[in-house]
Amino acid sequence: MERIPILKMGDHLLVTIQVDMHDRLATTLQDDLTERIVSTHARAVLIDISALEVVDSFIGRTLGNIAAMSRILDAQTVVVGMRPAVAITLVELGLALKGVRTALNVEKGMEVLRASLAETANGAWESDDARKGTDVHAEG
Amino acid sequence: MSTLKDETLAIRSADDIVVVRQVVRAWAIELRFSLVDQTKIVTAASELARNTLDYGGGGTVRLAALLEGSRRGLRLVFEDKGPGIPDLALAMKDGYTTGGGLGLGLGGAKRLSSEFSIDSRLGEGTRVAITRWI
Numbered sequence: 273m274e275r276i277p278i279l280k281m282g283d284h285l286l287v288t289i290q291v292d293m294h295d296r297l298a299t300t301l302q303d304d305l306t307e308r309i310v311s312t313h314a315r316a317v318l319i320d321i322s323a324l325e326v327v328d329s330f331i332g333r334t335l336g337n338i339a340a341m342s343r344i345l346d347a348q349t350v351v352v353g354m355r356p357a358v359a360i361t362l363v364e365l366g367l368a369l370k371g372v373r374t375a376l377n378v379e380k381g382m383e384v385l386r387a388s389l390a391e392t393a394n395g396a397w398e399s400d401d402a403r404k405g406t407d408v409h410a411e412g
Numbered sequence: 413m414s415t416l417k418d419e420t421l422a423i424r425s426a427d428d429i430v431v432v433r434q435v436v437r438a439w440a441i442e443l444r445f446s447l448v449d450q451t452k453i454v455t456a457a458s459e460l461a462r463n464t465l466d467y468g469g470g471g472t473v474r475l476a477a478l479l480e481g482s483r484r485g486l487r488l489v490f491e492d493k494g495p496g497i498p499d500l501a502l503a504m505k506d507g508y509t510t511g512g513g514l515g516l517g518l519g520g521a522k523r524l525s526s527e528f529s530i531d532s533r534l535g536e537g538t539r540v541a542i543t544r545w546i
């Protein structure tokens with residue numbers, strides 16, 4: 273069966289979507305990623321969609337599901353490289369990808385993940401009060 | 413208004429949704445749509461093709477490249493012989509779905525098109541037509 277490869281780099285999982293995703297492929301990626309997060313104890317997932325010419329509601333929902341499932345499994349997700357035409361279309365479609373963190377490119381995406389993981393690590397040593405108001409990674 | 417060419421594609425499987433996207437993209441490029449216009453009509457086509465498959469049990473899409481005065485258009489007509497939609501107003505509402513989707517298909521496709529029409533008869537099927545003009 274056709275699959276999208278998932279690369280492991282340290283505690284990061286990297287996915288580059290390079291094909292026009294049919295629905296089954298998107299669902300398989302969702303299942304594979306959740307399994308790999310658990311089996312590799314990954315803390316972060318980066319999904320590069322710069323090759324995707326279309327993100328419809330099904331693919332959008334899959335990206336949202338992946339972000340939500342990763343979060344439950346204690347991993348952060350960032351989606352990078354969305355094409356401008358895709359972003360314009362998604363918003364008009366009515367899909368703002370709430371709950372999915374995005375970054376312009378792979379480099380920025382890695383920065384977001386690093387900062388987010390560092391904050392989580394530091395947060396464990398701070399009191400809840402100290403963290404209040406500094407959480408810049410609120411959902412949205 | 414004249415039709416430059418037309419073609420009908422079958423929508424019977426999830427793979428056909430990908431084929432519909434690819435053919436619509438090729439036609440939009442041929443009509444010299446901008447990248448954003450291409451992306452919009454391809455995305456709308458993807459939503460409607462999935463509806464035809466998931467709710468209509470499969471069907472067809474007829475593509476037509478149109479010329480009217482100085483403007484060019486791409487019209488897509490999706491038809492199925494499924495159960496039909498009991499409440500069209502409700503089906504058009506964002507967030508309403510009887511399936512497992514997000515309920516953005518019809519409303520989203522309408523927003524992504526210049527013209528939109530839907531006709532559904534219970535027990536007979538559904539026909540959705542969209543056109544994007546440039």
